[in-house]
Amino acid sequence: MPFSALPNHRGRAWTAVCLPGEKPMSILKENEHQPVGTQLPLAKVLDDLGWNADGLIPAIAQQFDSGEVLMMAWMNREALEETLRTGRVCYYSRSRGRLWRKGESSGQVQRLESLRIDCDGDTLLLRVDQTGPACHTGRRNCFFYRVDDDRAIIDSEPLIDPETLYGK
Amino acid sequence: MPFSALPNHRGRAWTAVCLPGEKPMSILKENEHQPVGTQLPLAKVLDDLGWNADGLIPAIAQQFDSGEVLMMAWMNREALEETLRTGRVCYYSRSRGRLWRKGESSGQVQRLESLRIDCDGDTLLLRVDQTGPACHTGRRNCFFYRVDDDRAIIDSEPLIDPETLYGK
Numbered sequence: 001m002p003f004s005a006l007p008n009h010r011g012r013a014w015t016a017v018c019l020p021g022e023k024p025m026s027i028l029k030e031n032e033h034q035p036v037g038t039q040l041p042l043a044k045v046l047d048d049l050g051w052n053a054d055g056l057i058p059a060i061a062q063q064f065d066s067g068e069v070l071m072m073a074w075m076n077r078e079a080l081e082e083t084l085r086t087g088r089v090c091y092y093s094r095s096r097g098r099l100w101r102k103g104e105s106s107g108q109v110q111r112l113e114s115l116r117i118d119c120d121g122d123t124l125l126l127r128v129d130q131t132g133p134a135c136h137t138g139r140r141n142c143f144f145y146r147v148d149d150d151r152a153i154i155d156s157e158p159l160i161d162p163e164t165l166y167g168k
Numbered sequence: 169m170p171f172s173a174l175p176n177h178r179g180r181a182w183t184a185v186c187l188p189g190e191k192p193m194s195i196l197k198e199n200e201h202q203p204v205g206t207q208l209p210l211a212k213v214l215d216d217l218g219w220n221a222d223g224l225i226p227a228i229a230q231q232f233d234s235g236e237v238l239m240m241a242w243m244n245r246e247a248l249e250e251t252l253r254t255g256r257v258c259y260y261s262r263s264r265g266r267l268w269r270k271g272e273s274s275g276q277v278q279r280l281e282s283l284r285i286d287c288d289g290d291t292l293l294l295r296v297d298q299t300g301p302a303c304h305t306g307r308r309n310c311f312f313y314r315v316d317d318d319r320a321i322i323d324s325e326p327l328i329d330p331e332t333l334y335g336k
Contacts, residue, residue, distance in 0.1 A: 028313060031322070032305045033330070038322040045313070045320045058226055060237060067235025069228060072291040084315065116311035117320060119303055123240040125311040135287055137200045143284035143293040145196060145213070147252065152213045152285060154199070154206040162201070 026050075028121040046077060050122030056092055057124060061134065064113040064127040070134035071142040073100075075124065087112045089128055106165040108132040138162040194218075196289040214245060218290030224260055225292060229302065232281040232295040238302035239310040241268075243292065255280045257296055274333040276300040306330040 026048035027040055049057055056074040063070055073091040075083070079099055082090045089110035093100035103109030110128040117124055135142040138158030145152040194216035195208050217225055224242040231238055241259040243251070247267055250258045257278035261268035271277030278296040285292055303310040306326030313320045 028320075034322055036322055036325050039319040040313075040321075042315060042318045042320055045315075058240065060228055060240065062235075062237055067230075069230055069237065069293055072226065072228060072286065115315045117313040117315065118240065118310035119305055119307075119312065120310070121313075123310075125237055137287055139287075142286035142288070142291075144287065145208075145285040145289075147210060147213075147283045147285065150210045151207040152196075152210055153208075154202055154204055157204050 026121050028117065028119065032119050045117065045121070046080070048121055049117070050120060051077070054094075056094070057122060059091065059124040059126055061089065061110060061126045061128050061130070063130055065129075068141055069143065070110075070128070070130055070140070073102075080124070083112055083126075084115065089126060103131065106132075106136075108134065108165065110134070133159045133165070136162060136166075138165055194289050196285065196287065200287050213285065213289070214248065216289055217245075217285070218288060219245070222262075224262070225290060227259065227292040227294055229257065229278060229294045229296050229298070231298055233297075236309055237311065238278075238296070238298055238308070241270075248292070251280055251294075252283065257294060271299065274300075274304075276302065276333065278302070301327045301333070304330060304334075306333055 027044050028048060031038060031040060051057055055076050057080070058072055059075045059080075060072050061070045062068065074094060075090075076092040079090045079092045082099070089102045089112055091100045091102060092098070108131050110126070110130050113127040113129060115124060115126050130140075133140050135144070137144070138160045139156050140159055141156075144154055144156040146155045195212050196216060199206060199208060219225055223244050225248070226240055227243045227248075228240050229238045230236065242262060243258075244260040247258045247260045250267070257270045257280055259268045259270060260266070269277075276299050278294070278298050281295040281297060283292060283294050298308075301308050303312070305312070306328045307324050308327055309324075312322055312324040314323045
């Protein structure tokens, strides 16, 4: 069955009808009430993602087996496509203005287990297998500042000294 | 000990010295190599968060006991302060341009268990107890589009019909 003929539960095809000048509804939004097993063509899904003005989308990295949220970073389309193609996670570094193959300096790579997109198409969830620390401070994850009353408290230690990781 | 006197492991105080015209280093960045137990004043931490041009910061919501990543949304400072004050999660809705007390229409609220900030101060991680579905489609979480080869596939069902949730 061609994708354009897929009905949703309200009887509309996924190709949304819209008024002149109106932004067309994304393929994800149009299909959000479809049943389990509904398949959408990835190229069209990527076209319709909620890329921001800089062409980026936030990507959450979660350790696949423990469920630990490791970090959040950004991807452009090239980074996302490379990640899907190679199975090694590649972000876009906003500070460096270029692709950032996670672990390229530190060796602490992320292998992709699965990649998910949210209902609005504006956030990615990557389940990964993280080698060593995800954080540049040498900690396993980046969320080591815990808010407690009127303070933020550091509550985890580095696995590895960052000076070892980055050879400084 | 006053906060300004806290040394980090390289012997600098957290109040960074910077050149004229240079953006001062955030209190989080300045203290990222401090040991477990280091405490920073929350008001200064909030001042230094990586609010974007719209005054927003991304907030990841994770079910506190299962580790399931439920959704990602945005907070402005008012939403964040209200969340910390009340223990009920409040976001900022970009589409509605106002505070969004999660569950205000659906009753599917999020109770805050803990709130964490990442090393760069530009992402929040909220561990929450989610009542029912987090997703407006009635699904438990928003990440129900799984990428598989050249397709995105819906792989979870609603817990509750969204027409029941929103009374449509």
